[in-house]
Amino acid sequence: MNGSSTALDPQTMTSNDIITLCHELGKRFKERAAKHDREGSFPEDDFADLKEAGLLSIMVPKEYGGFGADFVTYTRALEQLAMGCPSTALTYNMHNIAIGSISEVDLEAIPGRHGREMREFRDWIYKEVVEGQKIFASASSEPGIGAHFSKMTTKYEPVDGGYVINGKKSWVSMAGYADYYVVAARPPVVKSDIPPISFLLVESGNPGYEFKFNWDVLGMRSTSTNPMTLTDCFVPKDAMFLASEGLALFKLAREPHWTIGGYIGVYLGIATAAFNFTVEMLKKKKIPGTTMSKSEDPVIQARVGEMYSRLESARSVVYGAAHLIDTRRGTPEANAAIHNSKYIVSELGPWLTSWAIRLCGTTAIAKAFPLERLYRDSRCGGLMPATSDECLTYMGKSAFGADLSKPAETYW
Numbered sequence: 560m561n562g563s564s565t566a567l568d569p570q571t572m573t574s575n576d577i578i579t580l581c582h583e584l585g586k587r588f589k590e591r592a593a594k595h596d597r598e599g600s601f602p603e604d605d606f607a608d609l610k611e612a613g614l615l616s617i618m619v620p621k622e623y624g625g626f627g628a629d630f631v632t633y634t635r636a637l638e639q640l641a642m643g644c645p646s647t648a649l650t651y652n653m654h655n656i657a658i659g660s661i662s663e664v665d666l667e668a669i670p671g672r673h674g675r676e677m678r679e680f681r682d683w684i685y686k687e688v689v690e691g692q693k694i695f696a697s698a699s700s701e702p703g704i705g706a707h708f709s710k711m712t713t714k715y716e717p718v719d720g721g722y723v724i725n726g727k728k729s730w731v732s733m734a735g736y737a738d739y740y741v742v743a744a745r746p747p748v749v750k751s752d753i754p755p756i757s758f759l760l761v762e763s764g765n766p767g768y769e770f771k772f773n774w775d776v777l778g779m780r781s782t783s784t785n786p787m788t789l790t791d792c793f794v795p796k797d798a799m800f801l802a803s804e805g806l807a808l809f810k811l812a813r814e815p816h817w818t819i820g821g822y823i824g825v826y827l828g829i830a831t832a833a834f835n836f837t838v839e840m841l842k843k844k845k846i847p848g849t850t851m852s853k854s855e856d857p858v859i860q861a862r863v864g865e866m867y868s869r870l871e872s873a874r875s876v877v878y879g880a881a882h883l884i885d886t887r888r889g890t891p892e893a894n895a896a897i898h899n900s901k902y903i904v905s906e907l908g909p910w911l912t913s914w915a916i917r918l919c920g921t922t923a924i925a926k927a928f929p930l931e932r933l934y935r936d937s938r939c940g941g942l943m944p945a946t947s948d949e950c951l952t953y954m955g956k957s958a959f960g961a962d963l964s965k966p967a968e969t970y971w
């Protein structure tokens with residue numbers, strides 16, 4: 560990594576080593592973040608660093624050559640990266656959704672031909688990531704439908720040797736940069752209330768898709784999140800994700816952590832970066848007409864104390880949810896914790912960055928400082944699935960005893 564990198568051996572790296580490595584990378588990403596934000600350019604240089612560090616394999620188990628991170632380590636790693644560049648951390652999470660959702664499943668226990676095909680897919684995808692350094696993107700959300708999988712209209716149809724996909728996706732991060740797009744789609748005929756949604760891999764360069772590059776938005780401007788149109792897009796039979804048809808909604812309702820959980824580390828990192836910036840700036844600023852630092856003003860101290868309290872409370876909730884994913888994945892308790900942490904950290908960012916601007920004053924809204932960018936980036940948290948209102952609804956439903964492992968009880 561441009562000269563100063565740590566010698567990396569995923570096999571021997573501990574959780575702390577991974578977090579430290581991401582901390583160092585985050586510092587480097589921070590230097591480039593403002594430029595990418597201003598230009599709306601995808602941080603290819605950050606991804607070159609992630610590749611060089613081998614970190615595309617963070618969720619690949621050690622026995623397959625990856626880092627084998629657990630969810631706590633992963634969350635804390637994302638936090639460090641997001642402190643440097645939120646857009647990089649967010650898109651990196653999109654890649655890890657595909658890999659992490661496979662690595663946690665015990666495929667050895669699945670018998671017969673299906674088990675064998677699933678293992679073949681797993682072995683192939685690990686090789687693509689570890690040896691090929693391939694990047695995977697997620698193409699789920701649709702115009703007017705968002706991430707509500709049960710309402711998706713993109714269709715796949717079996718044909719000789721594979722499938723043909725037709726449909727539109729509204730927001731695909733890493734558009735034009737990923738090596739594979741994981742496309743959510745339904746079969747042409749659906750007989751049940753819970754549509755059998757599947758994921759299919761569309762390789763970069765497939766002539767059956769097209770992006771319209773129009774991502775010019777408030778925040779997360781460097782994510783290259785753009786609409787995709789799939790027209791008679793042929794994919795081979797082995798492009799069916801994990802060789803499994805129709806399970807997406809059931810998996811999502813039972814274990815929503817891969818769709819929701821990565822965001823908690825990203826948005827915690829943004830809030831932490833904003834807090835750290837605020838403290839440093841207030842230390843330097845003087846109380847008008849005095850030589851005293853603003854950090855000595857009791858009103859400022861109380862406000863910063865409140866920011867600290869809410870930030871550290873969110874951190875406990877986020878780490879707690881990540882720990883439950885590692886220890887009690889799929890339980891009602893773990894799922895409620897995921898919704899709670901997603902809600903808390905998504906709402907914290909806009910609140911904290913807004914107060915940070917108020918306390919630091921007009922100087923702090925200059926583009927020369929990261930605060931106004933963190934303010935804009937943090938605003939995207941509550942929009943991403945599950946949205947803040949959905950998280951609240953799920954927690955309320957759960958409190959009233961609803962079984963959210965049933966897709967029909969959710970808005971997915």
Ligand SMILES: Cc1cc2nc3c(=O)[nH]c(=O)nc-3n(C[C@H](O)[C@H](O)[C@H](O)COP(=O)(O)OP(=O)(O)OC[C@H]3O[C@@H](n4cnc5c(N)ncnc54)[C@H](O)[C@@H]3O)c2cc1C
Pocket residue numbers: 653696697698699700701703704705706707730731732733778779782784939941942943944946947948949952970
């Ligand atoms: C930076 C960024 C990157 C993204 N990258 C990707 C990507 O790589 N791949 C991908 O597939 N998608 C991506 N998305 C899209 C994202 O995952 C969501 O699908 C999308 O933002 C939701 O769309 P929407 O706001 O139109 O949705 P909606 O689901 O329509 O939500 C809008 C609002 O509706 C309100 N609401 C209305 N009814 C209800 C109700 N019954 N319960 C709860 N709330 C309700 C809520 O306030 C909610 O905030 C990205 C989005 C952003 C912002």
